[in-house]
Amino acid sequence: MAKSYVVSLGGAGNNALNAFIKQKSIDATTITIDTDLNITTWASEADIKLFIGENTNGCGTMASPEKGKNAVLMHEDDYTQLINGADIVVIVCFLGGGTGTGGLPETVKISKKSGAKTFVVSAMPLSFVHHSHRDNSEKVLPKVRNFADGVFLIDQELFVEKYREDGMNTVFKKVNEAFSDVIDCILENQEKGIECKQICSEVHDKCAIFLEKIFVKQERNGRKRQRKRSNKFE
Ligand SMILES: Nc1nc2c(ncn2[C@@H]2O[C@H](COP(=O)(O)OP(=O)(O)OP(=O)(O)O)[C@@H](O)[C@H]2O)c(=O)[nH]1
Ligand SMILES: [Mg+2]
Numbered sequence: 001m002a003k004s005y006v007v008s009l010g011g012a013g014n015n016a017l018n019a020f021i022k023q024k025s026i027d028a029t030t031i032t033i034d035t036d037l038n039i040t041t042w043a044s045e046a047d048i049k050l051f052i053g054e055n056t057n058g059c060g061t062m063a064s065p066e067k068g069k070n071a072v073l074m075h076e077d078d079y080t081q082l083i084n085g086a087d088i089v090v091i092v093c094f095l096g097g098g099t100g101t102g103g104l105p106e107t108v109k110i111s112k113k114s115g116a117k118t119f120v121v122s123a124m125p126l127s128f129v130h131h132s133h134r135d136n137s138e139k140v141l142p143k144v145r146n147f148a149d150g151v152f153l154i155d156q157e158l159f160v161e162k163y164r165e166d167g168m169n170t171v172f173k174k175v176n177e178a179f180s181d182v183i184d185c186i187l188e189n190q191e192k193g194i195e196c197k198q199i200c201s202e203v204h205d206k207c208a209i210f211l212e213k214i215f216v217k218q219e220r221n222g223r224k225r226q227r228k229r230s231n232k233f234e
Pocket of ligand 2: 010011012036060061097099
């Protein structure tokens with residue numbers, strides 16, 4: 001059986017991880033990583049909690065990606081030890097804050113360095129958040145795409161449209177369920193022993209309805225680029 005890890009970054013990422021833990025059908029070790037002590041001490045149901053907020057007083061980064069990046073880098077050795085021997089790591093976070101947004105590219109890089117297939121399940125901020133949060137998110141995406149084997153962005157606006165009248169708690173619950181479906185699909189296909197591109201393709205086929213974008217790592221050495229299956233698939 002594959003050695004699988006699902007890792008969340010930041011507060012909203014931890015909420016999605018908790019939802020995954022409730023419904024998961026495939027065995028995976030879960031790790032929550034945050035600069036916010038509330039998350040790592042009581043809000044997380046993960047198997048392992050890694051607190052990385054010593055330099056920000058345990059209160060999160062107040063939407064500073066720079067602080068999020070530094071916090072992850074400061075704990076590179078701890079994280080590397082936690083995922084030692086992993087075959088696959090799925091990283092879960094929402095873009096727009098500081099810990100998840102700034103820490104994501106570094107967490108992806110460290111996971112790749114450890115030799116694990118590395119996938120990201122994430123979402124851009126909702127349209128009503130301040131434009132600076134969206135700008136920060138746009139900035140990190142290329143860095144994430146360059147290193148991850150596959151990046152899946154859930155389209156949160158779809159869920160807002162559909163469930164707006166039921167309130168934001170319902171919207172967030174449905175978004176978290178979509179995260180869980182994508183994570184499950186990645187892990188199920190990993191168990192079948194198929195390669196990363198094929199895993200991306202399977203997730204595309206199963207979850208296309210709520211995915212905004214899928215980025216598949218391009219092969220190097222001038223080999224052919226991934227054929228575009230739809231405008232979501234880059
Ligand atoms: N879908 C969803 N989005 C959320 C939730 N909580 C916050 N967000 C949004 O998700 C993005 C990331 O927020 P957080 O995860 O709280 O940020 P963080 O990574 O913990 O970063 P800092 O707290 O700033 O260090 C922001 O755009 C928030 O508006 C949630 O429960 N569900
Ligand atoms: Mg936070």
